[in-house]
Amino acid sequence: MTTYAALLRGINVGGNRKLPMADLRALLAALGHTGVRTHLQSGQAVFTTGRGDEESLAAELGRAIEERFGFAVDVLVRDHAYLAGVVRACPFPAAELEARQLHVTYFSAPVTPDRYAHLDQVDHLPEEFRLGDRCLYLYAPDGLGRSKLAEALSRPRTAKGLIATSRNWNTVVKLAELTASPA
Incomplete structure (x- = not known):
């Protein structure tokens, strides 16, 4: 099980x-x-x-x-x-950040850096993103609602059939906890 x-x-x-x-x-x-x-x-x-x-x-x-x-x-x-691996692999100091500042976008398949080659990350600082295992980590210090980088990342460059859905850090951690053992 x-x-x-x-x-x-x-x-x-x-x-x-x-x-x-x-x-x-x-x-x-x-x-x-x-x-x-x-x-x-x-x-x-x-x-x-x-x-x-x-x-x-x-x-x-x-x-x-x-x-x-x-x-x-x-x-x-x-x-x-x-899910636990996504939490462990976070490239940002999650323990030092507010949950609203850190998000994970989960993908249905691996995504390569060339998908985001059109973005100049320096233009979006202090916001940053990093790719992980079928996921993308987004650091948005002013939250997702004000994030210009989140907007740029979500523009339609999705490969046909690729599913992407985002969650804030609290939810990312909670799902890893909830799946740790059967209810």
Whole structure:
């Protein structure tokens, strides 16, 4: 049995694509997963299962959401080892920063530096980003809402089929904690 986190992109934002967390928990349980829990209202669920892998579990959940709620949702599923590795590999001094200053964008596949070669990082200082294992770490000292670098990073340069979803540092750490052991 492995404990995973499901990261749903773009739900419950601005009153659009509403997916109540109680319904998400029920849906995951109906798919046969155990220890189902959700975190916040922005699309994080933790569950345990003995079948599938990250990609097949994400596809299964995405199909189930579309069938049940009538809209498509991009879903990433990551296991505890990966999530804990993202926390450990943070290239910024996370313990010295406010959670609003540090974000992680999770990708469905590896992303190479050439994807961001068009950006001159010096132009965006003191904001910075670093690539990790299927993720991008963003340091935005004034928060994400005021970040010019976050805006530049999110411009449509996404390869077809690549899913990207971001979380603040508190959520990144909490998901690693929640997946550490089954409920």
